[in-house]
Amino acid sequence: MSKTFTLSDVSEHTSKKDLFIVIHDKVYNATSFVDEHPGGEEVLLDVGGQDATEAFEDVGHSDEARDVLNGLCVGNVEKKEGDDGPTRVTSGGATTTTNKPPRSAGDGGLSIGYYALILLGGTLAYVAFQFLADNTVKKL
Ligand code: HEM
Numbered sequence: 378m379s380k381t382f383t384l385s386d387v388s389e390h391t392s393k394k395d396l397f398i399v400i401h402d403k404v405y406n407a408t409s410f411v412d413e414h415p416g417g418e419e420v421l422l423d424v425g426g427q428d429a430t431e432a433f434e435d436v437g438h439s440d441e442a443r444d445v446l447n448g449l450c451v452g453n454v455e456k457k458e459g460d461d462g463p464t465r466v467t468s469g470g471a472t473t474t475t476n477k478p479p480r481s482a483g484d485g486g487l488s489i490g491y492y493a494l495i496l497l498g499g500t501l502a503y504v505a506f507q508f509l510a511d512n513t514v515k516k517l
Contacts, residue, residue, distance in 0.1 A: 380404075380452035384428070387454070391426035393418065397451070399428040405449040 382397075382404045390397035396407045398421070407425075411418045416436065424432050438446075 381455045382452050383455045388426040391422075393422060396421065396425045398424050398426070399454055400430050400433050400446065402454045402456075403450055404452045404454060405446060406451045407449055410445065410449060 384399070387397045387399055387404055390406075393411055394408060396411060398405050398407050407414075407421055411421050414421055420432070433446075
């Protein structure tokens with residue numbers, strides 16, 4: 378189970394009868410699942426032999442899907458010395474590293490401004506409620 382594969386080992390398993398994919402640095406043998414995949418066999422074959430982390434997460438798979446995934450695990454991806462991070466292979470074949478994310482820099486979570494906005498909204502709602510409650514009591 379804890380076998381270690383290099384990305385080039387994985388890239389040799391791309392056919393429907395022998396299909397490996399990498400998700401979150403783990404290697405999964407998806408061969409037995411190709412025909413059962415609710416999202417179709419095509420998408421799995423497209424990412425065969427590659428890192429499909431992004432594709433898998435983009436779909437927002439359920440916990441059930443993650444359970445199935447666990448059952449297909451055959452090992453880990455070997456990290457070579459000097460690697461700047463896990464290599465991401467998109468279906469187009471381009472490779473990037475996670476050190477310099479190609480997309481937006483603020484992927485980590487909500488910015489502080491966002492929290493301030495939520496706090497301000499909450500305060501305003503509270504004040505408005507107090508004001509209305511006060512007026513209602515005075516009218517009675
Ligand atoms: C071995 C890896 C994978 C497993 C075990 C898996 C499992 C599943 C499961 C159980 C579902 C049903 C819905 C759910 O429970 O979330 C599903 C749906 C889906 N999957 Fe995957 N999946 C895998 C990889 C992928 C990849 C790499 C892609 C895309 C490139 C993908 C695309 C989809 C799509 C589009 C659906 C939605 C189908 C629909 O609702 O019509 N899946 N997958």
